[in-house]
Every structure is written in C-alpha cells, then in structure tokens.
Amino acid sequence: MAQQVQDEDPTIGRLVHDATKDISTLIQKEIQLAKSELKVSVRAGGTGIGLFLAAAFLLVLAVIMLSVAIAYFINWNGDGLALHWALLIVFGFYLLVAALLVYVGVRQVKRVRAPERAIEQGKEIPKALKGKS
Numbered sequence: 001m002a003q004q005v006q007d008e009d010p011t012i013g014r015l016v017h018d019a020t021k022d023i024s025t026l027i028q029k030e031i032q033l034a035k036s037e038l039k040v041s042v043r044a045g046g047t048g049i050g051l052f053l054a055a056a057f058l059l060v061l062a063v064i065m066l067s068v069a070i071a072y073f074i075n076w077n078g079d080g081l082a083l084h085w086a087l088l089i090v091f092g093f094y095l096l097v098a099a100l101l102v103y104v105g106v107r108q109v110k111r112v113r114a115p116e117r118a119i120e121q122g123k124e125i126p127k128a129l130k131g132k133s
Contacts, residue, residue, distance in 0.1 A: 067094070 010018075067090050074086035081089070 071083065071086040071090045074080050074089060075083045080086065
C-alpha cells in the first residue's frame with residue numbers, strides 16, 4: 001500500500017514543470033486580455049484624437065476670421081486707421097503672443113530634470129538581488 005501511494009505522488013520536477021506551465025499559460029492569457037482591451041481603447045482614442053483635430057482646425061479658421069474682424073474693427077469703415085495698418089497691428093499682436101509663448105515654453109523645458117531618485121534606486125536593484133544591502 002505504501003508503494004502504491006509513492007507511485008501516485010508527483011515528483012518535485014513534475015510539480016515545477018506544472019507550475020511553470022500554469023504560470024506561462026496565465027501570462028499568455030493576461031497578455032491576450034490586455035491586447036483586446038487595448039484594441040478597444042486605441043479605437044476610442046483614435047476617434048477622440050480625430051475629433052480633437054477637427055475641432056482644432058475649426059478653431060484655426062475661427063481665429064483667422066476673428067483676426068480679420070478685429071482688423072476691420074480697427075479700420076471702422078475707413079474712419080479709423082487704414083486697413084493695411086489695422087492688419088499689421090493684428091499681425092504684430094500675434095507675433096508678440098507667439099514670442100511670449102516661446103519664452104515661457106523655453107523656461108519650462110529648462111526645468112526638466114532626470115529622475116535622479118529612480119535612477120539611484122534602480123542602481124540598488126542588482127545589489128538587492130544578490131542579497132547585499
């Protein structure tokens with residue numbers, strides 16, 4: 001009877017093989033699930049980006065129309081500045097705004113730094129895996 005129980009018990013090698021196979025299958029299924037979820041998300045994200053681009057295009061057209069309207073407002077049916085000067089004033093205003101945005105953008109980019117704490121902790125990983133502190 002004792003001999004029969006030992007024959008039915010799985011060996012350590014068999015247990016390790018089964019565990020490895022199960023973990024591999026689990027990881028493959030998780031990857032498949034992630035792919036299917038990403039497919040739906042990417043499709044929705046692509047539609048959203050397309051709508052944002054359409055809105056941005058319409059906004060650019062609106063800014064152009066507003067610029068012309070402001071120039072004509074400055075001209076005021078010929079009673080104000082000449083139309084060419086009015087258009088140059090609007091153009092100069094946009095150049096000033098663009099220069100200000102570039103200045104602020106450059107200052108923000110100069111503030112970007114490397115993730116120093118994460119790099120230091122990453123360097124500690126090989127030591128921790130070797131059992132050193």
